[in-house]
Amino acid sequence: MTTLIAPHGGSLKNLYLSADAAAAEKQKAREYVSWDLSHRQLCDIELLLNGAFSPLEGFLGEADYDRVVREMRLADGTLWPMPITLDVSEAFAATVKRGERIALRDPEGALIAVLEIGDIYTPDKAVEAQGVFGTTDDTHPGVAYLMHKAGPVYLGGRLFGMEEPPHYDFRHLRNSPAELRALFNKLGWRKVVAFQTRNPMHRAHQELTFRAAKLSQANLLIQPVVGMTKPGDIDHYSRVRCYEHLIKQYPEQSTMLSLLHLAMRMGGPREAVWHAIIRKNHGCSHFIVGRDHAGPGKGRDGKDFYGPYDAQALVAKHAVELGIEMVPFQEMVYVEELAEYVPQDEVQPGQSVLNISGTEFRRRLMEGLEIPSWFSYPEVVAELRRTHPPKHLQGFTVFFTGLSGSGKSTIANALMVKLMELGGRRVTMLDGDLVRKNLSSELGFSKEHRNINILRIGYVASEITKNGGIAICAPIAPYAQTRTEVRSMIAPLGGFIEVHVATTVETCEQRDRKGLYAKARAGIIKEFTGISDPYETPENPELRIQTEECTPDEAAQRILLKLESLGYIR
CATH class of the missing domain: 3.40.50.620 (HUPs)
Incomplete structure (x- = not known):
């Protein structure tokens, strides 16, 4: 680990160990607890190790973090505006302690660096959002990441670089x-x-x-x-x-x-x-x-x-x-x-x-x-x-959301047939029940498992969209934040059209062929959406359909007209 002095830009940190020291540390790191770095953490660690984030020598400890959030300065008074932190899960944080070293690895398991833990602390994310971004509004992408993706515990400490994160492009x-x-x-x-x-x-x-x-x-x-x-x-x-x-x-x-x-x-x-x-x-x-x-x-x-x-x-x-x-x-x-x-x-x-x-x-x-x-x-x-071809040549996803029994699957199937009749793109149906059976059979119905299931659907739909196909998704998808994450996966790759099938609970109960609502009201089925678990109504879907007012065929026709008005079909 060295500090370089050059005529351009002043002192520059280099946090990489020498070849001999790195080889010795790699042997020891086999016994260390490992943390797999996220995409953002990989970006941060690369610029920490090569000196782009000089004068930092690692992820911020609590004293540095607090002053950066409040005053844009490190604890010693040095100007630094952005908290660079290693966020981890509570479960992982419980396995380590101050003074220990942990191995930081890329998704392929390669050892990028070793962190000597100096601090383990739980931030107040609302204070961080307000201090750094000037807002707690999670439509701000920095706030959204902080509140919904970043882990709840931060680790601070010095970094010892082993090897540069690999890049195969440019x-x-x-x-x-x-x-x-x-x-x-x-x-x-x-x-x-x-x-x-x-x-x-x-x-x-x-x-x-x-x-x-x-x-x-x-x-x-x-x-x-x-x-x-x-x-x-x-x-x-x-x-x-x-x-x-x-x-x-x-x-x-x-x-x-x-x-x-x-x-x-x-x-x-x-x-x-x-x-x-x-x-x-x-x-x-x-x-x-x-x-x-x-x-x-x-x-x-x-x-x-x-x-x-x-x-x-x-x-x-x-x-x-x-x-x-x-x-x-x-x-x-x-x-x-x-x-x-x-x-x-x-x-x-x-x-x-x-x-x-x-x-x-x-x-x-x-x-x-x-x-x-x-x-x-x-x-x-x-x-x-x-x-980035014109819309009529891009893939797109039609993402239905609504209560159980609202008619999502029926309308989705009608839409699939009409799109196949038009031709031009391959169409894939990702129905909630079918995905549960084939991709998520091990999941239960807790909020965490429901989110995992929806994100799996979103990932598959994003791959279909990216490759020019049409994905039709028909899960319940009750939580607004999860739907937002799915949109953010797919929208950069093609079209994303959210359709809220806004059938009332009363109508869904009347249509209930499986008796699920009756079991939910009797307490036999726990955490049932619309009864014992909330459904967060979409605020701004591309289309909202009341099935009490139209047939499945008419609903599918409305969606086709919407797709045509948006330019995705001709």
Whole structure:
């Protein structure tokens, strides 16, 4: 474990053990308790080990964590805005104690690092959400992960790196902080301005970054995030191919592309400060902070979580301490009379501004409509069309939810027949009872087991959707959070159409051929949805059907019309 000093970015932590020390520790680690790292934990540990998160030497202990949440500082006063924690289950936490070492492994079982436990603590997640993200609204992706996915107990302590997490994609574009610093030195790049992105780049982005480098008299590093971004973002494979096309539009030897395996939190202003520290650690002298940097969009109240320039304000406030210069930029717009992009505040009265929002661009992409050359480069558009075809060529999932006996399976079967009659895609039925029999026979009916069953259905449906097929799912799916997780699995891969079969409990009881409701009311069946266990009604399904008012055939026809209006069938 060493600290490197370099002209670019100051001191840099390297938490990897030497080859001999790592070999000796691997022998000992065979006796250690093991924790399998999640996707986000793998992203975090990679950037801890290679120094991108310098000055951290491991996952935060309780004192550091508390002060980061409250004040954006470590216990010793060092500026650090984001809690980097190892979250685990209560059951696992009960098997370890302070002072012990545990093995941290990837999903394949490879030993990535050893953690010497310094702290075991239970955070107040509501306090963390409010402190870090400024909200407890779980429509914020960072809050949703914290509240619904992260384990309830945190382990803090020093890390000892064994080997780098493996990557098999774009290896020529993956550079550690030390490697980038060495490359900058070799090329004689004394000033480097970094650009952070999680989206495909178009002409406005190219103009913005080129102007920023020119203004700073610096070379340009385009460093997109390829770890975890906002749910629903375009996959990084497609994006990187687009960046490789775009990089050719810059002057030769002026710009470099390098990938960052970061797990974003979408934390707005705090995240911008974090990103600035990370780019300083990579050897950059300047960092572009644009409008609504790392903003997650709107909350449950319909308002943006952060103001458009809050991130710029917070980075500017800490500029001296950060040691990296911010390059602030407003939104770039295309002025028709000038045939070029300019910052929005430089548009003159009477000039015609052309702009396509991200939402409008995605709509045109999904519907196969024209995307003008002033907006994006033809090579970039062609790449995105290749991996994101129009809706009528995509797979999709129709996800029914409703009480037992509501008519879900009957309508689902009618819909399946109609879709097969249309042809064009393979159709798969994932009925709740059939999945229980074939995929989830070992599960009971506790809330935990019901969630596992629904998530299994969601996973299978996501694979069908990803490969261009149609999945029809017809479980009860009583819990809103689980349905949200299923949507987040499938929506980035194709269509997701939630259909709430809103039949009343009274009607379901009248139709009950198996006598399940009677047994539930008699207490023979425990935790029965609608009787002794809640059903959380969907707030905004794509379609709501009252079966008391229509036949199964009419209901299926309504769904077909909805699919047609959304563009998934023609």
